Amino acid sequence: MTYSDTDHDVKPTASTAPVKKTVKERQFKGMSLSERKQARRDKLIEAGIEAYGSQGFFSVTVKDICVEAKLTERYFYESFKKSEDLFQTIFLQLIEQLQQTVMQGVMQASPEPRQMIHSGLRALFSMLKDDPRTARIIYVDAMLVQELHNHATIQETMGRFDRMIQAFVMLMMPRIPRSEQEISLVATGLNGYVTQIAVRWVMGGFRQSLDEIVSACETVFLSLLETFAEHAELPG
Incomplete structure (x- = not known):
């Protein structure tokens, strides 16, 4: 029996080609x-x-x-890699939950601006009081970590509330004769005001009532609305 030269160069067909197996993770x-x-x-x-x-x-x-x-x-x-990485992961998760809670509160009271302010602030402070762990992590420890380690992620994340307040103001008063930069500064100031009240409330053990805290924050927001409303007509 003889073989031709091509017998030694047989290409695998569909039936002879090696089959690549999918490796499944071991189950436990x-x-x-x-x-x-x-x-x-x-x-x-x-x-x-x-x-x-x-x-x-x-x-x-x-x-x-x-x-x-x-x-x-x-x-x-x-x-x-280290405890700071776990803390950052937790902080980002909790701040996301807090932001969603505030947004839900705001939108539930839409479209009346004053009710939206009240509902959003009450949602924020209610979540802090209902879970003091979240309150401490966001408004006490995160502030200390940022201050001691100049933590850019924490600083940037807290800035989300600046932008949320700015978006709220521009949504309520789209024709307001103020520059976007000025509204951005005002939003940062409002966020700082709310943050300082939250820090004091949390560190003080929530001694003041929820209604008092919401009212204190509400006063500044409503004053802003009244000032801006002199130059722009509120919807509704």
């Missing part, structure tokens, strides 16, 4: 490796909220977080 207790890693990360975040929110960022160690989460330290470093 019905969860893949990536799912288990995410579950551990979620536990660390929950543990961080509890520990930082009750004791303060500067009093909590990585070991404390792991004890709270019931995980070893190697799992902490699987998700985070």
Whole structure:
């Protein structure tokens, strides 16, 4: 039996070509490796909220977080390089929830500007009082971390409320004869005012009533509306 030269150069056909297998992640207790890693990360975040929110960022160690989460330290470093990274993750998550809560409060009272202001402020301060951990992390520890470490992410994130207030003013009074830059400065001032009241309220243990706090903030917002309304007609 003889072979031709081409017999040694046979190209694989569809039936002979190697089949590339899809590698599946090993399952453990019905969860893949990536799912288990995410579950551990979620536990660390929950543990961080509890520990930082009750004791303060500067009093909590990585070991404390792991004890709270019931995980070893190697799992902490699987998700985070250092405690500041976990704190930043928690801060961003909580500030997003707070912003959504405020926006929902504002929109529920639309389109009447005064009711929108009242509803938005009440939503903000109600969330802080209902979960003091969130209040401490956002309005106490985050401020300290930013001040001590010049944390750009925290500073930029808090600026979201500046832009939210600015958007509210421009929405309510689109024909106001003021420059966008001036309205931006006013929004920053209003945000700073609300932030300082929130800090004082949180650090004071929420001794003043929710109604008093909302009223104190509302006064400044309403004064702004009255001043701007002299030159622009409010909707509704």
